[in-house]
Amino acid sequence: EAGVVQSPRYKIIEKKQPVAFWCNPISGHNTLYWYLQNLGQGPELLIRYENEEAVDDSQLPKDRFSAERLKGVDSTLKIQPAELGDSAVYLCASSLGYGTGGAETQYFGPGTRLLVL
Amino acid sequence: GENVEQHPSTLSVQEGDSAVIKCTYSDSASNYFPWYKQELGKRPQLIIDIRSNVGEKKDQRIAVTLNKTAKHFSLHITETQPEDSAVYFCAALRGIKAAGNKLTFGGGTRVLVKP
Numbered sequence: 001e002a003g004v005v006q007s008p009r010y011k012i013i014e015k016k017q018p019v020a021f022w023c024n025p026i027s028g029h030n031t032l033y034w035y036l037q038n039l040g041q042g043p044e045l046l047i048r049y050e051n052e053e054a055v056d057d058s059q060l061p062k063d064r065f066s067a068e069r070l071k072g073v074d075s076t077l078k079i080q081p082a083e084l085g086d087s088a089v090y091l092c093a094s095s096l097g098y099g100t101g102g103a104e105t106q107y108f109g110p111g112t113r114l115l116v117l
Numbered sequence: 118g119e120n121v122e123q124h125p126s127t128l129s130v131q132e133g134d135s136a137v138i139k140c141t142y143s144d145s146a147s148n149y150f151p152w153y154k155q156e157l158g159k160r161p162q163l164i165i166d167i168r169s170n171v172g173e174k175k176d177q178r179i180a181v182t183l184n185k186t187a188k189h190f191s192l193h194i195t196e197t198q199p200e201d202s203a204v205y206f207c208a209a210l211r212g213i214k215a216a217g218n219k220l221t222f223g224g225g226t227r228v229l230v231k232p
Contacts, residue, residue, distance in 0.1 A: 104149040
């Protein structure tokens with residue numbers, strides 16, 4: 001079974017430029033998460049989707065970050081414009097839908113490492 | 118909200134010795150506690166988890182214990198090997214009907230196993 005897929009794996013951009021990350025969750029996983037991981041720290045949740053609905057986006061900086069999961073499968077996270085402090089690893093994870101047996105377990109993708117110059 | 122503290126931040130052990138990582142959590146409603154291993158530049162990988170109705174769980178050289186009263190849980194790795202070197206994260210999850218599963222991570226422990 002394929003795991004969570006993310007692309008690109010690495011991205012280098014200049015500040016004020018836009019950038020987008022893509023995630024394809026494990027087949028059948030209704031819940032999709034975007035996390036931010038700064039160097040030497042644990043992942044921090046940015047946004048969580050149940051199917052196509054964003055059920056928790058309280059930690060998403062909405063002035064510059066946006067996300068979508070239009071068909072309830074793959075998802076895109078966008079930053080516009082990027083700032084120096086956005087340099088980090090952006091992780092995507094997925095799990096079975098809430099209320100499903102084993103739904104607590106989250107499986108992570110390899111992440112996109114962003115460097116803003 | 119939930120707060121998870123993890124100690125130590127770094128741990129150096131000799132090959133063959135045991136390693137113990139401890140975490141505390143603040144939300145008594147948390148009911149699921151996974152541990153992830155993350156090698157440099159790679160994805161966090163689930164290595165073991167425990168639910169609040171269980172006090173201890175073991176999988177080969179890895180074990181996790183949970184003390185709900187004290188709100189702390191620990192990861193134990195026995196007979197450590199160089200390939201155990203990585204960053205380990207604990208996490209606590211509170212399932213919320215209105216908002217799904219919310220997972221909060223500790224700050225991580227960098228484990229170095231010296232041959």
